[in-house]
Amino acid sequence: MNTYGKKFRISIFGESHGELIGVVMDDVPAGIQLSEADFMEDLGRRKSGAKGTTPRKEDDLPSIVSGVCDGCTTGAPLTVVFHNNNTRSSDYSSFREIPRPGHADFVASVKHNFFNDIRGGGHFSGRLTLCLVAAGVVAKKIIAPVNVSAKIIELGGLPIARATEWDSIIDGAVAEGDSVGGVVECRCINLPVGLGEPFFDSMESQIAHLAFSIPAVRGIEFGDGFAAARMKGSEHNDCYIDKEGHTATNGAGGINGGITNGNPVVFRIAVKPTSSISKKQTSFNFITEQMEEFSVKGRHDACIALRCPVVVEAAAAIAIADNL
Secondary structure, three states: OOOEEEOOOOEEEEEOOEEEEEEEEEEOOOOEEHHHHHHHHHHHHHOOOOOOOOOOOOOOOOEEEOEOOOOEEOOOOEEEEEEEOOOOHHHHHHHOOOOOOOOOHHHHHHOOOOOOHHHHHHOOOOOHHHHHHHHHHHHHHHHHEEEEEEEEEEEOOOOHHHHHHHHHHHHHHHHHHOOOOOEEEEEEEOOOOOOOOHHHHHHHHHHHHOOOOOOOOOEEOOOHHHHHHHOHEEEEOEEEOOOOEOOOOOOOOOOEEEEEEOOOOEEEEEEEOOOOOOEEEEEEEEOOEEEEOOOOOOOOOHHHHHHHHHHHHHHHHHHHHHHH
């Protein structure tokens, strides 16, 4: 449930309002230079503080508790933890009665016989993406010179060309107590030909597996994606332009038959609007068994997509590291 990988394995643990959260990474090659400072850039990209993000501000300071000695990885399991210091658990006390629409509150309670930690979403919280980002930092070191980069290309239904309107969209959502979604595109370059397997362990399957571990992800597409369904074969086919296998258009997104083809791996994810909104909604009260009007209290992102690019990079890097 909490472990991924065969060659580069990660396990995440903790809850949003628990004492700490963390990640254990196994089969990290020995001799990689690593310190807490190496994590700070990517962790900073995920932090809240910008317009449209949650007012909850955590230090997000990593502590390496195993797997590193004298500034280098040792080959032993590498463990990184983060303490939670800024929690307001009382904001979540009513979610047993009225689970948040679109959130995991209801299914988590049923699955775990109502013993799950409801505070801040518990183990189902986006707070746990901090662990993915930490694992991504290590994965990026493992896969170098492969480079992974992601950016928002659409927000609230508007493409990057109209990014100047993003502020007004977020301002409007905040004013209404609502939220908006977005689309994040990721590009992976310098990949060799041959990573991935046909069918069940295709490179698309592995990246998608990790992408859907990111709370709020609702879809993924590679290359031309769903647009390919509206094309002719002559439009979608990638014509080779050299003996290395580079193609003219990369409509396949760098993957054929589940295997990387030497072109950049390009994929996009759809991020839903944040479920926790203060705008009044009507939903079912599982205690009174009546429909009730309610609003979500607490501190939440108006647009979770704003903090997703670095998490998407981590997911891609972890999948690639597991194949190298």
